[in-house]
Amino acid sequence: DAKTTQPPSMDCAEGRAANLPCNHSTISGNEYVYWYRQIHSQGPQYIIHGLKNNETNEMASLIITEDRKSSTLILPHATLRDTAVYYCIVRVSVQGGKLIFGQGTELSVKP
Amino acid sequence: EAGVVQSPRYKIIEKKQPVAFWCNPISGHNTLYWYRQNLGQGPELLIRYENEEAVDDSQLPKDRFSAERLKGVDSTLKIQPAELGDSAVYLCASSLDRRTADTQYFGPGTRLTVL
Numbered sequence: 329d330a331k332t333t334q335p336p337s338m339d340c341a342e343g344r345a346a347n348l349p350c351n352h353s354t355i356s357g358n359e360y361v362y363w364y365r366q367i368h369s370q371g372p373q374y375i376i377h378g379l380k381n382n383e384t385n386e387m388a389s390l391i392i393t394e395d396r397k398s399s400t401l402i403l404p405h406a407t408l409r410d411t412a413v414y415y416c417i418v419r420v421s422v423q424g425g426k427l428i429f430g431q432g433t434e435l436s437v438k439p
Numbered sequence: 440e441a442g443v444v445q446s447p448r449y450k451i452i453e454k455k456q457p458v459a460f461w462c463n464p465i466s467g468h469n470t471l472y473w474y475r476q477n478l479g480q481g482p483e484l485l486i487r488y489e490n491e492e493a494v495d496d497s498q499l500p501k502d503r504f505s506a507e508r509l510k511g512v513d514s515t516l517k518i519q520p521a522e523l524g525d526s527a528v529y530l531c532a533s534s535l536d537r538r539t540a541d542t543q544y545f546g547p548g549t550r551l552t553v554l
Contacts, residue, residue: 371443371530371545372482415481426472426495427543429481 332416337434340410346403348433350416353397358420361392362427363401365412372415372429375401406437441465443546445531451552457519460549464512464533471508472532472543473516482530488514518551526553 333351340346352361362377376383376390378399383390389402403410415432444463452458464471469490474482485504487495490511499506503522508514518525528548534541 369547371532371548372543374542374544377542426484426487427482429483432481 332418332430334414334416334430334433336431337436339436339438340403340406342408342437342439343405346406346410346435346437348401348403348414348416348435349398350401351398352416352418355396355418356420359418360420361390361396361399362417362419363388363390364415364417364427364429365410366415366432367409367412372427375414406435408437408439411435411437443531443533443544445529445546445549447549448547449550449552451554452521453554454523455520457517458521458551459518460516460529460531460551462514462516462531462546464514464531465544468533468535468544469511470534470541471514472534473506473514474530474532474545476528476530476548478527485516521551521553523553526551 331354360377360379363375364372365375366372376385376388378390378392390399392399413432413434415429417427443465446461450458471488473485475485476482484498486493486499486506488508491508504518506516528550530545530548532543532545534543
């Protein structure tokens with residue numbers, strides 16, 4: 329699985345969009361980009377995943393660059409409850425198996 | 440729909456004592472995972488089950504750790520004897536089927552403290 333690079337921490341004002349970047353320059357053609365988050369004292373929570381196209385669900389949007397070497401997770405209207413560690417993971421989905429978590433980005437949403 | 444259930448939520452033991460963690464996955468999920476998360480780090484996979492079969496246990500310290508998933512539903516992870524370095528959060532996750540998108544759903548974890 330390809331390695332990812334994320335900033336260790338970010339701040340965001342409540343109500344504003346939070347844009348979390350992830351670099352995955354060694355991603356392979358069959359590897360998906362997954363995002364999970366972990367709120368303090370809870371288990372990780374799935375947010376979204378994508379292969380090539382941009383994706384949107386009720387939680388967030390995922391923007392993947394055309395060359396697939398980087399992506400951005402967008403929380404359109406961040407709330408205090410979005411304060412968490414966000415993990416960007418790349419993996420071959422259809423093979424299943426483990427998620428390899430890096431250090432993630434600690435997002436702090438401030439009032 | 441109930442999520443992944445784990446118990447206990449917290450456990451404090453002295454070193455050299457045994458300890459066991461229990462996990463009940465989401466109903467119908469065939470794949471079950473045990474992860475360990477050290478303080479300040481991301482979770483790391485210990486073992487993965489497909490139904491009753493352990494298909495990836497390469498990261499499980501087999502000298503002191505054991506796991507079972509009888510009948511392909513609930514699972515138990517055991518440590519015997521525990522060491523100071525085993526203090527961590529032990530997370531259980533499940534997914535419907537590894538052949539699909541394989542979204543993993545995590546339980547709240549068991550925080551183990553070894554004194």
